[in-house]
Amino acid sequence: MAEAMAYSLSLSLLYLGLLCGNGLVSARGSELFTPDPSRGPHFTGCRSREQETFRCWWSTGTFQNLTEPGALRVFYQTKNALEWRECPDYTRTVENECYFNKTFTHIWTSYCIQLRSVPQNITYDDTCFTVENIVHPDPPIGLNWTLLNVSRSGLHFDVLVRWAPPPSADVQMGWMSLVYQVQYRVKNASHWEMLDLESGTQQSLYGLHTDKECEVRVRCKMLAFDNFGEFSDSIFVHVAQIPSKESTFPTTLVLIFGVIGVVILLVLLIFSQQQRLMVIFLPPIPAPKIKGIDPELLKNGKLDQLNSLLSSQDMYKPDFYHEDPWVEFIQLDLDDPAEKNESSDTQHLLGLSRSGSSHVLNFKSDDDSGRASCYDPELPNPEDLASLLPAHSGRGENHPLVSSSSPSIPDLGIQQTSEVEETPIQTQPAVHSWGNMDFYAQVSDFTPAGGVVLSPGQLNSSPEKKKEEENEKKIQLQLLSDGAYTSENTARQLDVPPSPGPEQGYHAFPTQAVEGNLWNGEYLVSAGDSQTPYLLPEAPPAPTLPPVSDYTVVQEVDAQHSLLLNPPSSQPALCPHTPNKHLPAMPTMPMGYLTPDLLGNLNP
Amino acid sequence: MSRSLKQVAVLLVALLCLDPHGRVGSAPICTHGPSGCHVPSLADLFDRVIQHSARMHSLSNDLHSEFEQYFLPSKNHIGKIYRKCHTSNILTPNGKENAQKLAREELTEVILKLLMAWRDPLFQLHQSMAHQQDFNSFSSNKALEMGDMAHELRKGVEKVAEKMRVLGMLGNSVTGLSAAEAMLPISDSGEAMSDYELLYCFRRDSNKVQNYLKILKCRIVPEHDC
Numbered sequence: 001m002a003e004a005m006a007y008s009l010s011l012s013l014l015y016l017g018l019l020c021g022n023g024l025v026s027a028r029g030s031e032l033f034t035p036d037p038s039r040g041p042h043f044t045g046c047r048s049r050e051q052e053t054f055r056c057w058w059s060t061g062t063f064q065n066l067t068e069p070g071a072l073r074v075f076y077q078t079k080n081a082l083e084w085r086e087c088p089d090y091t092r093t094v095e096n097e098c099y100f101n102k103t104f105t106h107i108w109t110s111y112c113i114q115l116r117s118v119p120q121n122i123t124y125d126d127t128c129f130t131v132e133n134i135v136h137p138d139p140p141i142g143l144n145w146t147l148l149n150v151s152r153s154g155l156h157f158d159v160l161v162r163w164a165p166p167p168s169a170d171v172q173m174g175w176m177s178l179v180y181q182v183q184y185r186v187k188n189a190s191h192w193e194m195l196d197l198e199s200g201t202q203q204s205l206y207g208l209h210t211d212k213e214c215e216v217r218v219r220c221k222m223l224a225f226d227n228f229g230e231f232s233d234s235i236f237v238h239v240a241q242i243p244s245k246e247s248t249f250p251t252t253l254v255l256i257f258g259v260i261g262v263v264i265l266l267v268l269l270i271f272s273q274q275q276r277l278m279v280i281f282l283p284p285i286p287a288p289k290i291k292g293i294d295p296e297l298l299k300n301g302k303l304d305q306l307n308s309l310l311s312s313q314d315m316y317k318p319d320f321y322h323e324d325p326w327v328e329f330i331q332l333d334l335d336d337p338a339e340k341n342e343s344s345d346t347q348h349l350l351g352l353s354r355s356g357s358s359h360v361l362n363f364k365s366d367d368d369s370g371r372a373s374c375y376d377p378e379l380p381n382p383e384d385l386a387s388l389l390p391a392h393s394g395r396g397e398n399h400p401l402v403s404s405s406s407p408s409i410p411d412l413g414i415q416q417t418s419e420v421e422e423t424p425i426q427t428q429p430a431v432h433s434w435g436n437m438d439f440y441a442q443v444s445d446f447t448p449a450g451g452v453v454l455s456p457g458q459l460n461s462s463p464e465k466k467k468e469e470e471n472e473k474k475i476q477l478q479l480l481s482d483g484a485y486t487s488e489n490t491a492r493q494l495d496v497p498p499s500p501g502p503e504q505g506y507h508a509f510p511t512q513a514v515e516g517n518l519w520n521g522e523y524l525v526s527a528g529d530s531q532t533p534y535l536l537p538e539a540p541p542a543p544t545l546p547p548v549s550d551y552t553v554v555q556e557v558d559a560q561h562s563l564l565l566n567p568p569s570s571q572p573a574l575c576p577h578t579p580n581k582h583l584p585a586m587p588t589m590p591m592g593y594l595t596p597d598l599l600g601n602l603n604p
Numbered sequence: 605m606s607r608s609l610k611q612v613a614v615l616l617v618a619l620l621c622l623d624p625h626g627r628v629g630s631a632p633i634c635t636h637g638p639s640g641c642h643v644p645s646l647a648d649l650f651d652r653v654i655q656h657s658a659r660m661h662s663l664s665n666d667l668h669s670e671f672e673q674y675f676l677p678s679k680n681h682i683g684k685i686y687r688k689c690h691t692s693n694i695l696t697p698n699g700k701e702n703a704q705k706l707a708r709e710e711l712t713e714v715i716l717k718l719l720m721a722w723r724d725p726l727f728q729l730h731q732s733m734a735h736q737q738d739f740n741s742f743s744s745n746k747a748l749e750m751g752d753m754a755h756e757l758r759k760g761v762e763k764v765a766e767k768m769r770v771l772g773m774l775g776n777s778v779t780g781l782s783a784a785e786a787m788l789p790i791s792d793s794g795e796a797m798s799d800y801e802l803l804y805c806f807r808r809d810s811n812k813v814q815n816y817l818k819i820l821k822c823r824i825v826p827e828h829d830c
Contacts, residue, residue, distance in 0.1 A: 106698040174818035
């Protein structure tokens with residue numbers, strides 16, 4: 001208890017002694033040297049004020065038995081003379097300070113000092129330095145300010161702050177070249193604003209607020225060295241605000257009135273032009289529109305009217321993927337006894353519907369001749385048909401097939417058949433929702449009566465039996481080669497000749513020559529048939545029009561994320577060890593279309 | 605007769621005109637002080653030279669602190685402090701009074717000796733810094749700049765000394781420093797000094813040069829109760 005008291009007393013005495021020292025720096029400087037009480041005796045710092053003398057301080061730390069003077073001694077060694085000498089001057093007034101005067105101070109010389117207890121011959125601490133590196137200049141003196149100007153609003157003002165270099169520093173000769181740093185803050189703020197280093201003895205402060213007291217202080221350091229000295233005493237800068245209400249009053253009033261006026265104008269404008277503004281800002285969402293067709297008709301489902309409307313337009317009627325018009329066509333053909341021969345073609349068509357039942361849009365067929373199916377009440381729903389209608393863009397006159405169910409239309413269709421192109425293919429994108437269905441029949445011939453003969457691609461009519469077989473085969477092929485609407489499964493089930501596979505039905509024409517034929521054969525062509533189907537038997541063979549497929553089946557996605565339309569067949573065999581590289585091919589994808597969920601498979 | 609006279613006259617004129625000492629000389633452009641261009645006075649020359657030395661010292665300080673950041677040497681180790689710079693052989697005044705007591709000629713000579721001694725080592729320093737990848741190009745550029753500055757400073761101080769000699773302020777005891785003063789930066793152990801040691805030494809020496817120049821100026825060009 002007594003020891004603790006003695007210890008604390010000695011410490012407090014030490015602090016007091018340091019604080020009340022008469023030397024400027026020794027009093028000021030040693031404030032910063034908070035001794036570390038947890039250590040033993042150690043140096044707390046060495047400083048030089050003017051690069052001509054310096055002092056060192058130490059503390060006894062936790063060792064109380066060394067507090068009496070003389071217990072600890074300081075020895076120093078310079079590079080010039082390598083023997084250890086004792087401190088030239090232990091300051092009498094200040095405790096634990098060693099002072100080196102001018103004769104003992106050598107600039108640009110390394111000093112090493114040691115704190116020793118001589119009786120025990122223990123060195124408690126040692127440190128080395130060179131004098132120019134421990135220079136902490138005194139603070140500048142004579143800090144004052146003058147008003148430069150006040151802003152027009154009277155809210156801000158500028159001030160010029162001046163000071164003088166510390167007297168201890170010999171700046172006239174340039175022995176110490178000082179740079180200064182000014183700091184200022186609004187009174188009682190916590191954060192000091194720092195300005196750049198200034199080599200002169202004045203600095204301007206801009207943008208100070210009137211009516212707020214500003215505290216300014218300055219400190220200095222040697223140029224190209226790092227140790228700042230202490231701060232000078234702060235000065236307070238204050239400029240009273242000049243009341244100038246009369247200037248601000250009208251401005252604010254004008255502003256307020258202006259704003260109110262503008263607001264009123266806006267409100268009036270809005271209310272007067274409400275309707276127009278509504279249209280501009282909230283335009284009505286356009287309802288789906290087909291030229292010339294009243295959406296109400298579509299809603300009500302009055303198919304007849306729609307058909308008449310559509311047929312009266314230049315629309316791509318043959319793209320209606322339902323059998324009604326074809327059936328009607330066929331019906332017409334059958335009525336005419338002169339077309340008996342060509343009726344076999346229509347039977348093909350009907351036969352198609354028979355065997356391709358899985359792909360036909362609700363098309364029930366019986367094994368009878370197509371005729372029965374013509375009158376089959378099991379027709380696709382009007383709604384379905386109606387839904388098909390808006391999907392077509394006007395391509396009309398190029399297609400031989402007419403979609404409307406009215407008898408008058410076939411005539412139109414016939415007359416237009418001379419311009420058959422590969423157009424039906426191109427409308428397929430619009431009908432992807434129709435599923436697997438036989439939409440297309442290839443027109444092979446015309447009846448004199450104006451009917452259209454649909455054929456699987458053969459120009460000549462052969463004996464019926466043989467035709468039947470062939471037709472069966474062709475039907476199968478047709479099914480397979482039917483663009484988007486044949487699934488690969490069924491294609492595989494059927495006996496497909498290798499060269500034009502069903503999946504190739506949608507490959508781009510340039511890639512396979514045979515495909516062209518397929519395309520040419522449209523949707524009834526037999527695979528191996530090299531003839532081009534179309535209209536007239538004397539029509540030139542196909543490739544006048546390269547049947548460019550609008551869409552192609554995406555078979556695979558390779559590692560570079562490119563879609564392979566026609567992947568090399570050997571690829572899976574070649575690279576069995578890198579299955580991960582390729583995204584999985586799409587075996588079960590229906591030909592022609594990439595549905596969104598399949599698209600998801602594409603993405604890695 | 606008139607012809608020969610003419611010839612002689614032409615010859616004379618030619619001789620006069622072509623007299624090498626007459627017109628063709630390396631005379632300075634500004635021969636008249638106030639009317640012509642401004643001839644820097646000795647004080648101006650000193651100012652320039654001192655400014656230059658201040659910049660050089662500042663640059664050396666920057667490089668030295670960069671180095672210290674990189675390598676973080678133990679600051680107070682005795683062994684590290686007592687490095688022997690290659691310029692330690694040059695006797696330099698190590699205080700203000702000592703420098704003031706020194707004669708002008710000796711002070712000038714010390715300055716020139718110091719600057720001369722650093723010519724090659726600075727070049728070496730730049731080379732080694734440029735080759736090392738530890739430093740970015742900034743540092744090696746600074747080293748190069750420092751070397752150039754030291755060279756220019758030496759030239760400047762030589763000019764000042766010349767001017768002082770012309771003005772009679774210096775005695776003739778200032779020997780033209782011969783290039784035989786080449787001093788190799790070798791440390792105690794005989795090995796070449798490391799970059800850090802070179803920088804440490806140069807920082808110290810550039811500070812010396814700066815201060816000596818200031819003292820010299822104060823003595824040569826008295827002003828502000830110097």
